[in-house]
Amino acid sequence: MARVQVHLWSGLRRLTDGAEAVEVEATTVGEALDGLIAAHPGLEPLIEAGVSVVVDGEMTTSRHQKIGPENEVYLMQRLKGG
Amino acid sequence: MAKDEFKEFKLVGTRPDRPDGLDKVTGRARYGADISAPGMLWGAVVRSPHAHARIVKIDASKALAMDGVKAVVTRADFPTGLTGDAWNLQENTMAGERALYDGHAVAAVAAISKTLAEDAARLVEVEYEILPHVTDVDEAMAEGAPVIREGAADATVPEGMHPNVVKYMEFGRGDIEAGFAEADLVKEHTFKTEAAHQGYIEPHACLGQLGEDGKGEMWVCTQGQWYIRKMCADVLGLDGAQLRVTPSEIGGGFGGKTTIFMEPLPLALSKKTGGRPVKIVMSRSEVLRATGPTASASMDVKIGMKKDGTITAGRAEFRMQGGAFPGAPVDMALYCAFAGYNVPNLEHVGYDVLANRPKCAAYRAPGSPMAAFAVESLVDELCRELGLDPLEVRMKNAVKSGDQASYGPKFGSIGLVETLEATVAHPNLQAELGPNQGRGVAVGYWFNHSGETSVSMAISEDGTAQVSVGTPDIGGSRASIALMTAETLGIPYEDVRVNVVETGALGVNEPTHGSRATFASGKAAVEAARQAIGEMCRRAAKEWGIEPEAVEWVDGAAQPAGPNAGEFPPMTIAEIAGKMGSTGGPISGHHESVPEGVGASFGAHVVDVEVDPETGRTTILRYLVVQDAGRAIHPAYVEGQYQGGAAQGIGWALNEEYIYDDQGRLQNPVFLDYRVPVASDLPMIDTVIVEVPNPGHPYGVRGVGETGITPPLPAIANAIQDAVGVRVRQLPISPPRLLAALKAKG
Amino acid sequence: MSKIHVTTKVNGDTVEFLADPRETLLDCLRDRLGLTGSKEGCGTGDCGACSVTLDGTLVCSCLVLGAEVQGREIGTIEGMGGDDTLHPLQRKFIEHAALQCGFCTPGFLVAGKALLEKNPNPTEEEVRYWLAGNLCRCTGYDKIVRAVMDAAAEMRGEAA
Numbered sequence: 004m005a006r007v008q009v010h011l012w013s014g015l016r017r018l019t020d021g022a023e024a025v026e027v028e029a030t031t032v033g034e035a036l037d038g039l040i041a042a043h044p045g046l047e048p049l050i051e052a053g054v055s056v057v058v059d060g061e062m063t064t065s066r067h068q069k070i071g072p073e074n075e076v077y078l079m080q081r082l083k084g085g
Numbered sequence: 086m087a088k089d090e091f092k093e094f095k096l097v098g099t100r101p102d103r104p105d106g107l108d109k110v111t112g113r114a115r116y117g118a119d120i121s122a123p124g125m126l127w128g129a130v131v132r133s134p135h136a137h138a139r140i141v142k143i144d145a146s147k148a149l150a151m152d153g154v155k156a157v158v159t160r161a162d163f164p165t166g167l168t169g170d171a172w173n174l175q176e177n178t179m180a181g182e183r184a185l186y187d188g189h190a191v192a193a194v195a196a197i198s199k200t201l202a203e204d205a206a207r208l209v210e211v212e213y214e215i216l217p218h219v220t221d222v223d224e225a226m227a228e229g230a231p232v233i234r235e236g237a238a239d240a241t242v243p244e245g246m247h248p249n250v251v252k253y254m255e256f257g258r259g260d261i262e263a264g265f266a267e268a269d270l271v272k273e274h275t276f277k278t279e280a281a282h283q284g285y286i287e288p289h290a291c292l293g294q295l296g297e298d299g300k301g302e303m304w305v306c307t308q309g310q311w312y313i314r315k316m317c318a319d320v321l322g323l324d325g326a327q328l329r330v331t332p333s334e335i336g337g338g339f340g341g342k343t344t345i346f347m348e349p350l351p352l353a354l355s356k357k358t359g360g361r362p363v364k365i366v367m368s369r370s371e372v373l374r375a376t377g378p379t380a381s382a383s384m385d386v387k388i389g390m391k392k393d394g395t396i397t398a399g400r401a402e403f404r405m406q407g408g409a410f411p412g413a414p415v416d417m418a419l420y421c422a423f424a425g426y427n428v429p430n431l432e433h434v435g436y437d438v439l440a441n442r443p444k445c446a447a448y449r450a451p452g453s454p455m456a457a458f459a460v461e462s463l464v465d466e467l468c469r470e471l472g473l474d475p476l477e478v479r480m481k482n483a484v485k486s487g488d489q490a491s492y493g494p495k496f497g498s499i500g501l502v503e504t505l506e507a508t509v510a511h512p513n514l515q516a517e518l519g520p521n522q523g524r525g526v527a528v529g530y531w532f533n534h535s536g537e538t539s540v541s542m543a544i545s546e547d548g549t550a551q552v553s554v555g556t557p558d559i560g561g562s563r564a565s566i567a568l569m570t571a572e573t574l575g576i577p578y579e580d581v582r583v584n585v586v587e588t589g590a591l592g593v594n595e596p597t598h599g600s601r602a603t604f605a606s607g608k609a610a611v612e613a614a615r616q617a618i619g620e621m622c623r624r625a626a627k628e629w630g631i632e633p634e635a636v637e638w639v640d641g642a643a644q645p646a647g648p649n650a651g652e653f654p655p656m657t658i659a660e661i662a663g664k665m666g667s668t669g670g671p672i673s674g675h676h677e678s679v680p681e682g683v684g685a686s687f688g689a690h691v692v693d694v695e696v697d698p699e700t701g702r703t704t705i706l707r708y709l710v711v712q713d714a715g716r717a718i719h720p721a722y723v724e725g726q727y728q729g730g731a732a733q734g735i736g737w738a739l740n741e742e743y744i745y746d747d748q749g750r751l752q753n754p755v756f757l758d759y760r761v762p763v764a765s766d767l768p769m770i771d772t773v774i775v776e777v778p779n780p781g782h783p784y785g786v787r788g789v790g791e792t793g794i795t796p797p798l799p800a801i802a803n804a805i806q807d808a809v810g811v812r813v814r815q816l817p818i819s820p821p822r823l824l825a826a827l828k829a830k831g
Numbered sequence: 832m833s834k835i836h837v838t839t840k841v842n843g844d845t846v847e848f849l850a851d852p853r854e855t856l857l858d859c860l861r862d863r864l865g866l867t868g869s870k871e872g873c874g875t876g877d878c879g880a881c882s883v884t885l886d887g888t889l890v891c892s893c894l895v896l897g898a899e900v901q902g903r904e905i906g907t908i909e910g911m912g913g914d915d916t917l918h919p920l921q922r923k924f925i926e927h928a929a930l931q932c933g934f935c936t937p938g939f940l941v942a943g944k945a946l947l948e949k950n951p952n953p954t955e956e957e958v959r960y961w962l963a964g965n966l967c968r969c970t971g972y973d974k975i976v977r978a979v980m981d982a983a984a985e986m987r988g989e990a991a
């Protein structure tokens with residue numbers, strides 16, 4: 004597995020020992036989310052409640068989407084609309 | 086997508102009559118309140134007159150003693166043990182221990198007529214113990230404010246904050262202090278917006294039936310029948326698949342009909358009456374008191390700018406209350422705050438705060454209009470002080486495709502620069518302005534959304550096509566989906582019928598929200614059509630005895646692909662469909678996914694106003710909306726979205742607001758006092774559709790519904806300053822408020 | 832409470848119904864006669880979705896009691912077109928995309944027809960003021976006003 008950097012919003016620092024970006028072992032979006040929870044269990048309720056993952060500027064729609072070290076991965080609050 | 090895929094289209098981009106037009110101009114279209122059922126009862130809701138009160142006792146004996154009254158439900162009739170969002174929805178549907186806002190439901194009655202149900206509701210006796218309340222966001226998070234609910238905060242809230250703060254967020258980049266130090270001018274102000282209601286003209290209405298066996302049916306006006314199904318099932322402890330939800334035609338939603346308010350009550354009442362159908366139709370005052378308006382906001386913004394207009398740093402701290410439950414769109418607001426600008430140093434801080442007001446719901450680009458009001462107003466103030474042209478400054482700092490967005494990730498394909506170029510070129514900018522007249526500009530942004538989507542399509546025996554979609558048609562999406570399906574199949578627009586179907590007919594669909602119907606259902610319909618085309622090519626190939634790969638689909642017919650494939654005359658869709666029974670059975674296509682490739686949309690608005698210095702009344706003289714649509718499938722309905730969004734923004738800017746008295750009671754729950762724009766308040770609304778195709782959609786579509794409500798709030802404030810030299814940092818800029826500001830200036 | 836027997840004409844047809852003394856004409860049209868084309872947006876006379884004509888005068892049917900219409904003549908959206916033709920306003924509303932959700936549309940059409948009967952050649956301003964009692968939350972009124980002006984032009988025999 005490759006190491007992927009996941010950018011968080013900085014308000015989560017309290018739950019990630021101060022880190023604003025966390026490196027996890029992952030080849031898919033789902034593994035990255037699971038990896039985040041494993042590294043920082045405090046994130047679990049927030050991730051379970053629903054977050055958006057943005058890979059290279061695209062909102063991902065599947066946990067199975069492949070990602071690698073070359074991708075830019077951002078965790079965001081869940082987006083919807085009116 | 087390769088550029089050449091955007092070739093000439095036969096149908097996409099044309100303006101045919103909408104398929105449901107005839108039903109809607111003859112009064113035949115059936116909306117939420119228009120359906121009745123055999124044996125039907127009417128329901129009415131008992132609502133709290135207090136902003137915050139403990140419910141000591143509910144005595145329904147007098148109501149139940151009336152001839153023709155069939156049932157009363159209270160919270161005691163609902164399942165217990167819910168958590169999270171399900172609990173919030175249940176608590177909002179029917180108050181438990183405490184009424185949390187003026188209008189909160191505490192009981193509901195079913196009777197054999199509407200008048201009887203209303204009479205019975207008045208006879209339900211509720212004993213309250215009034216508690217201290219708070220309705221203002223800043224007061225709600227101040228020390229000593231009444232606590233709405235202990236323990237409602239999520240893990241993001243640092244210790245030591247008031248328990249009414251239920252969510253906290255911060256993010257940013259760069260070095261904010263260094264950024265401000267680099268600037269030639271730094272300005273900082275506080276901005277406030279009041280809650281506004283979506284104001285759809287159709288009140289919520291729902292006919293529900295639920296038997297002892299847990300099987301139920303609903304006819305309801307909603308933006309999303311599957312959301313209604315899941316939420317009602319959660320609140321009432323039912324199995325989702327046992328509930329069949331049919332969406333009526335919908336008389337506007339704008340986000341407000343993506344969730345439930347009273348919708349579980351007909352079901353609960355029905356169950357208590359042995360399964361008789363029960364209809365509840367809200368009154369306008371119930372809609373305003375007890376369905377979700379947007380959040381109210383209090384916002385501090387600080388921006389640094391160089392003399393040449395370069396923005397060096399920005400800071401936004403937003404506090405929003407979304408009623409007595411978590412969910413104010415403070416996160417979205419912060420994401421949108423600086424989205425149009427390339428700013429190296431940014432800091433965003435946000436608070437979601439509880440207050441004794443109705444549970445907020447999404448409203449068109451939720452959060453973005455408030456953010457724009459604060460940021461775009463302050464940018465204008467900076468431009469004014471530095472003597473810079475506001476459109477040039479926006480162009481100078483504009484984000485482009487691939488830039489890192491203010492909220493983190495990089496942008497996909499976006500068209501802000503093209504939008505600004507089209508704005509600058511518009512003749513409205515050359516119009517002369519007279520005394521007390523002024524011009525304002527502002528930019529707005531919305532992400533747009535995809536979401537779970539399921540579409541099925543079937544070819545009829547005569548070669549016409551039906552498409553089943555799960556996204557209710559609020560503003561012409563049947564027309565745009567029919568256009569894309571017909572374009573793909575190569576058949577006339579009139580040969581396609583698009584049906585919005587009930588929950589039993591398709592897989593799960595998210596609502597028509599997030600400007601997604603034409604994008605997501607449209608993309609899925611194109612995929613479904615392509616599947617059917619594949620099947621029709623295979624059938625033609627069999628008929629001709631050639632390989633399916635040697636067949637191509639052109640203009641609604643299968644034909645051999647090139648001379649090597651063989652010499653056969655084209656086989657039309659009607660010929661293939663006519664033989665479907667003897668060539669393999671029905672021909673259809675379907676598509677289920679969360680479509681990828683959402684395209685975000687920027688818009689720029691220019692407004693000219695005239696202020697009457699005697700009365701403080703602002704008149705809109707000219708209004709221009711320029712927005713990137715990706716590609717306009719049916720341009721008339723794209724223009725309609727632009728114009729409708731602008732009108733709602735104008736209302737929010739100038740008149741609409743929730744007014745509470747010191748008891749926490751809503752003072753203006755009627756249209757006479759909650760004043761939405763009328764025809765004589767507005768001029769024609771000029772539109773320019775910019776088309777920077779979205780590579781993530783087969784026809785280049787971006788969502789267009791939401792962005793348009795965002796720029797009017799600041800654009801109007803900016804125009805008012807231009808006209809009379811006063812800056813109003815609180816909405817609405819109603820005549821009394823503007824008059825006071827003019828007097829203060831002297 | 833005992834009900835009142837009412838005989839009246841709706842769109843040219845004689846009809847009868849029993850009205851609760853508190854029921855509005857709008858309630859009676861919708862719930863007693865099954866004419867659900869007229870809509871209730873407010874019930875207080877502020878939105879115009881319930882517009883009908885009563886002896887030729889434009890009224891908000893939510894402000895009229897059902898019991899008041901004994902022996903009167905009511906015109907609703909259901910009677911606007913001919914048997915197999917649309918009124919020019921109805922056609923122009925579709926052509927101009929003057930409706931989005933369509934909930935306000937019956938009220939605008941009934942009010943628009945009353946306007947053109949009084950004033951076949953209204954200015955834009957006159958159209959806007961005449962229709963100021965009808966709320967539309969979807970369209971921003973632009974296309975509605977255009978559709979009314981265009982229908983008026985057509986009815987006057989001018990090429991659009």
Ligand code: FES
Pocket residue numbers: 870871872873874875876877878879880881882891892893894
């Ligand atoms: S329902 Fe009659 S005016 Fe609104």
Ligand code: FES
Pocket residue numbers: 286336337929930931932933934935936966967968969970
């Ligand atoms: S079209 Fe929706 S209210 Fe007018």
